[in-house]
Amino acid sequence: MSPQRRSGLGTNQEAIRRHNLGTVLRHVHGAGEMSRAELTSLMGLNRSTIAGLVGELESLGITERADPAEGVRQGAGRPSAGVRIAADGPYVIAVDLGVDRAVVARVGLGGRILQRSQAPVHSDGEAWQVGAAVAALIRTVVEDAPAASPLVGIGISVPGLVRRNDGLIRLAPNLEWHDVSFGGIVLAALGLDVPVCLANDADLGALAEHTRGAGVGTDELIYISGNVGVGAGIITGGHRLEGAGGYAGEVGHLRFNPQGRPCHCGNLGCWETEVGAHAIASAIACPPDKVVQLGEVLESFGKPSPALRATGTALGQGLASLVNAFNPRMVILGGYFRSLYLLVGREVDAGLAERALPAPLESVTLALPGLGADSSLLGAAEIALEPLFVDPVAALGTAIDDVRSRLAG
Amino acid sequence: MSPQRRSGLGTNQEAIRRHNLGTVLRHVHGAGEMSRAELTSLMGLNRSTIAGLVGELESLGITERADPAEGVRQGAGRPSAGVRIAADGPYVIAVDLGVDRAVVARVGLGGRILQRSQAPVHSDGEAWQVGAAVAALIRTVVEDAPAASPLVGIGISVPGLVRRNDGLIRLAPNLEWHDVSFGGIVLAALGLDVPVCLANDADLGALAEHTRGAGVGTDELIYISGNVGVGAGIITGGHRLEGAGGYAGEVGHLRFNPQGRPCHCGNLGCWETEVGAHAIASAIACPPDKVVQLGEVLESFGKPSPALRATGTALGQGLASLVNAFNPRMVILGGYFRSLYLLVGREVDAGLAERALPAPLESVTLALPGLGADSSLLGAAEIALEPLFVDPVAALGTAIDDVRSRLAG
DNA sequence: TGGATTCGTTGTCTGGTCGAACGAAAGGCG
């Protein structure tokens, strides 16, 4: 089992324990609650081994023992004890940085949003101002956390290009940021030192939909995020496709129509000039100040206009390129693409069928997000939780206990 | 170490042994020969553990002990014993099915081509005829194999869409094949039962270049194959990007110019209509019967014509879409793109720089294949060898000893 | 020629999982 993803290293038995412990936790995290018997069959390990692993997770305060599931009796035999995420267990802070607002949530294992808060963000705000606002939201959200619960880390979803090495925001067009170290800014404003990780919002949307949304069990999927810009998050082999620098999935600037409109990137006829928010807004005569809420504008739309139908066709045709290139099993239409698909789904399907090759086309389905507008937020939580699944003991070692008193001091 | 790629399974200690044994072999396979000391530092295991693993590989007849490397003395201390691929070790059959010829080789661990043979293939040949021809080449190539050497499997590179589940050739446009079970055909013609695996030629080119070509150590790369059609093989996180059905990388039909020429896929202005073999052939007035050797035709080309320079620009502009979508560290120009790049590299670079986003552009380099025309062939060998790196003992268990006498009977 | 360094080899130890045995908790049935 488990061919290495990190290349070439050998495996010793401490690594086994870490890996198995993390895998148990990953399963419980995915399902919310499950029985030990399910764990044994899922992981292919011995009953006694699972017992040991579960016992260690309980003694770490991560999970707690649950009574056998009352609802489902599935035959004879002694019912298996349940494993459940502990109420006072570790949690993370998830931040979804949007163009016009920031959402901050305290998220526990299992993907439960324990507390959330949000505030508007001025699109011409300096990074340090936004960082201060986010830090204030974090303080709010942490306020009612149980003192026993450790904070594992902070995950931040960014509408822009994020370098994978260090989390530097290389470019966030709609915030007009260049080379901003936003993670450091937030930590400084908090006066705290916890692991922070940043990633692109579409990448995180894909991750969250894969973990607990419409794409559970689908190891090859693409999440198309329609915010002001157009981006894609790609899951391949069950893992995020990040690319060399972390910029993979910038599909908004695929060449679509070289005789088309100018794009802010400097070229003509990028896909984004046809299906981006500004393009759609002008197609439906949406006032410029409402472009950031394009999804809601589209919701209140009655009958699609010809221009909107043409946009749907262009969306489908562009998706065809992605389907040909990536051959996903599922394409999830996030952001305002969700509303758009509800209006002109037929045109999208037709545009896709028109230009995709038969073989990849027959195995792909278009889907709507299963997490609504929270995809990126929950994805941010996922990357912050990730260390727990790699090595629960080490992750708890670097976690911070009693955050509230530290923030007060 | 080694977070699982196959999801969810637990790890027991038999798995450790298999994994470590396979990893040692993978390293030796990659380097050809290396010292035990290098293995210990690369894998992070103890000296004695490496000794045990190497000893097992030797007793399996896969590797043999080599004297300490004579050439390189790197300081004081007792020189470390070498580990080398055994001369009579296991081997595989690699098949590169081209549009006009088939190449068959016997390839040992370390990627050494031990014997090769090839024959022309008629482009209107039926699949069973081609299969019989390939089987005859295999018999030739196996003839001089040592009787002690086991045959591990057969890998076949196909210019078309191959389904990953079962290796069915869904479509090979230039052979005019639809839904051909070529693996079964070859096995039937041989009268042998060994593991066969088929994959797309561009995918295999990428794999081979990543393992032992221009892309060694580069875990994010794209190999663009210019045969008659245009395809891409993608390596991401050090692994092949296959997609849900195995069809990922069909970039020849990316939308390039919707006002362009008709493509055989039924659409207008696919990238392939600008940079495909037929497009280039008409740009340089190459006779139709020489299209399949377009690379060699381009080699003998003096000064690039304006039309050829425009093709170079189109190549670069299309690559920009790939760079934006995948953010690779390296793009390898295989097939006739190699010759094309030697002629109009400046235009390719300019087209790429024109349309790629700055962030992904700055981390990408264009490169020529390090394996010449053998990329796909060696990639076919790699996938056939792969079981040895997952579990050497099991792979040798299903291997066939003394193939020659079996083929005679 | 002797010391330092690095490596191979051997034996012992530690740690993780497996397997068998036993008791516990449920369902099914007469």
Next chain:
DNA sequence: CGCCTTTCGTTCGACCAGACAACGAATCCA
């Protein structure tokens, strides 16, 4: 209502893989 069957939790010993320490071997260097 009692008993059997089934499934699970728990405990204990066995097994196996890798780590570690000690020793000898091979090389370089002064």
